[in-house]
Amino acid sequence: MEIEDTFAEAFKMYIGRYMITAMTRRWAFLSAQESKGLGMSATLGPGEAGIESEVRIDQSPDHRPGYILDVGHRDKDQLEYWLVARIRKGALPVPTTSVFDAMPKDVLRYQIDLKGTPIQLFGDGYEEEVEKYGRILYRIPKMDGFFHVETKFGVARGIAGGNFLILGESQAAAMTAAEVAVDAMKEVPFVFNPCAGGIAASGTKVGGRKYGDAVATTNDAYCPSIREKVENTRIDAGVNCVYEVFVNGLYVESVERAMKIGIEAATTVKGVRKISAGNYGGNLGKTLIPLKKVLNLG
Amino acid sequence: MEIEDTFAEAFKMYIGRYMITAMTRRWAFLSAQESKGLGMSATLGPGEAGIESEVRIDQSPDHRPGYILDVGHRDKDQLEYWLVARIRKGALPVPTTSVFDAMPKDVLRYQIDLKGTPIQLFGDGYEEEVEKYGRILYRIPKMDGFFHVETKFGVARGIAGGNFLILGESQAAAMTAAEVAVDAMKEVPFVFNPCAGGIAASGTKVGGRKYGDAVATTNDAYCPSIREKVENTRIDAGVNCVYEVFVNGLYVESVERAMKIGIEAATTVKGVRKISAGNYGGNLGKTLIPLKKVLNLG
């Protein structure tokens, strides 16, 4: 089993972080899933989103069970648009939900103000600003009571594109290793994985060779199924499947730590031939994360 | 318990219907959830979407477990954009998935051609058109093999806005009745419910009274929490919570049947005071569905 001497190429992303709570854990989870949806892949539509972790009642402002979500976008305006849309479509309509800002102060860059957005306007004048739990909230009437939502949501300049690639001798081996990795990484706070089930089957390269206008196209160099057709294939003999595990996060240290834990877990699975990482030759991202470095973390 | 003599005001919507299959039921479900996300509320962003039903292996083209999803939008171009985005972001990146058109022929209006969309372009020239399972598919290389996706997806003119309102003496009664209704309605094919967990807490009215430019604002007439402030409140004494159950679908008959089953199930729950339905006075939608009519269905 080889750890390739390469690096994940990460870049800066605007990130929001919020907590959805509800009467029961089940309703909080249903809301979190809806709010997180369409959150894979930065190259289209609603940007990225992931459920970071569960929150116990002693960890939430309103003493109810909940989930922390992170949403990200490379474009500032798009982040604002989609953070609002994710709360508007993923939480406001769901029974008994409330939404709180969960951005740590030390990385806070600026705040998105809900005033004038479809969330505040939804109240049609019946909404009120109230102080509760030491926070300023909108209290917006809905049919089952009031929807409480913080008036402002913090934004950080975080990290997108932390990742590693699992090259397996079989699809089963690569997937099992990826699942083991994703579960293990759950212990690290302040990071999120935008993929459904935590695993990406579709690596991408920037732009296209044949389709020059495309924003992103298949990472042909890592597709075993066309190995014969691709000049610069990175697929060695014996490798038949590749999965990618992404880690975005507020702190580069958290991203690195999650990568370390994930890689170490993945390599416990038999049939993994190599660990590599997705990058663009170092030209795109500002943050290069060498695999050797993360594996040497204390 | 009263059934109000009113009607659900439904309108025409462009609807696509597709099936996601995967190696295991679990991966098909994770993909379906991601693809369905942000699918509540027609008034913002990605339109509506819902998981219609589970598919057994003897019911899918590739003999694998799967789910049928429906996506809808009032705007034709928006439907095309978001159907493509939901497949691109919700299925293509997910391990082992395939996506098939599932539109019945008798309601097919036209087809969305994936040629030139980010899905086909993702192949960067390595994609091929193949005939498989009696269908024409794109075979697009991804890191775990090939992504198979039908080249064209049918669109119907279906029904949005089938609905009924459950007015309960308590939040618990209204929610329990809504849950019972949503589970019961699962037996009807060709309909979908866009809400997370199937229940809407945020009824809407078109536009706003105070905020004139808003697309949709809270249905104040049905908000018990502001009953005192709303002139034309529809909340009688004794009602303390309202939930709405939506039904969209390909056929008005299916929508009516699902409403009948849902209402009959909801009214078995103690603490339901009244069943009503959301409408806009009959001015907005072309399809008025009287509650009395659906309850008299054979």
Place this chain on the structure above:
Amino acid sequence: MEIEDTFAEAFKMYIGRYMITAMTRRWAFLSAQESKGLGMSATLGPGEAGIESEVRIDQSPDHRPGYILDVGHRDKDQLEYWLVARIRKGALPVPTTSVFDAMPKDVLRYQIDLKGTPIQLFGDGYEEEVEKYGRILYRIPKMDGFFHVETKFGVARGIAGGNFLILGESQAAAMTAAEVAVDAMKEVPFVFNPCAGGIAASGTKVGGRKYGDAVATTNDAYCPSIREKVENTRIDAGVNCVYEVFVNGLYVESVERAMKIGIEAATTVKGVRKISAGNYGGNLGKTLIPLKKVLNLG
């Protein structure tokens, strides 16, 4: 990939089949899981049990969502004891549940009468026999209303021990193949799989070589981890993991059909080296199911 020319050795088992319904699908499922628990492995305690399938409201006597369970035991008295205990502990205490007999008439051998069991006695004289849905039920008061349970439950002489073994080049390959098989087999009615997640990691042989008094001990011949120490190992070079998929059922035809579907699905997974089946040399069971035969089924 080789299909070994061998047979699954099945034997007769007393089987009961019942349906748990509840107000919502979620409560029916929670009850079914509790009632099914401790249902793996015939050699100890509560015998075998499995959740066969989901039931829609139009398929249940009381028009509520539910699940069908099968429970089995080789010993007639033990079956009676544990069928009663599984209903008493797995359904009676759970909110809103009812339990109905679901034994098809054509295989019915005799009926277990709840009279005098801890279920009927639970009523302490407040229970009543009522006719409902064309059945005779006990109506037993509990704190949230009444528990309805059929007064008699049918028993059949069914089949236990239908099975096949998946020998994989890696743990990941064998497990993935087993998962694919288990999901595929879900389309066959009247069979059940007693294992958690449908997969057995612990094959057994009857009795013990070293521990002569043991009822069942590890199937050493199929343990790759001790291949070097076992004289008559069945583990060829290149095999590193084995999983077993069990199928019990009311009809030998259903068991055979499920085996066929499962084996065909398992062999689509790369890294499976061989399919075999568990047997005891043909001395224990009365029903020998050759793999070649099931694979030739139409």
Place this chain on the structure above:
Amino acid sequence: MEIEDTFAEAFKMYIGRYMITAMTRRWAFLSAQESKGLGMSATLGPGEAGIESEVRIDQSPDHRPGYILDVGHRDKDQLEYWLVARIRKGALPVPTTSVFDAMPKDVLRYQIDLKGTPIQLFGDGYEEEVEKYGRILYRIPKMDGFFHVETKFGVARGIAGGNFLILGESQAAAMTAAEVAVDAMKEVPFVFNPCAGGIAASGTKVGGRKYGDAVATTNDAYCPSIREKVENTRIDAGVNCVYEVFVNGLYVESVERAMKIGIEAATTVKGVRKISAGNYGGNLGKTLIPLKKVLNLG
């Protein structure tokens, strides 16, 4: 809303506490559910069992995801029998599992030795004692590798029968309050709830009035459906449904704390008329837990 001035009558129970880990969280959970099954109600068969909490990889001996379970029985021999059976049937056959003792030292009374039980004997001489993670484990070959299980499991004298009753004006209100309570109580360690979904619909009284030989029969005094027939009914006018929430645990302090949190959460739900507690007049249990006392905890 009234808190009745009464007490929960708890009694001593032998309790074991163990951790199941597996390759992925999903397999750990499937095993935990199977192992916990048939764990409601102390009056029959396998005693009580519950899943206490999730365990992250940095909290488990083998750095894998897992769950902590508690099992209890009033009878010492029965506890030993069923703790062994729950591990034998609920964990040993499940892919990739390991089982560790999780009993805190300060309450450890004695240890159950697996030597000579069906778990150790399963190895048929191929099992070995190994030292790993600072523990003494059996390493028992199974078809997917080795099953690691601690050789000895600690037993404590803990508390059974902590509980409170939720008397609701409707079934929906009582159930919703119970769900809210159960979710809230999840923050307290060292306690477990044996009920499926955490809620008991079947209160019991010791013995029977009419059926004198019965071990336990319906708690008729708390059954609204037979209020008219029961002389000493405790169901006031306006109460139509009762649910009971149980809390067992290693420490009386933890049980009290969980009761406090649960009751406080339950009483946030509209439609709850009264909180009471199940007791037997103080004659059965050695530990009386007054509701007023727990609500006054700091």
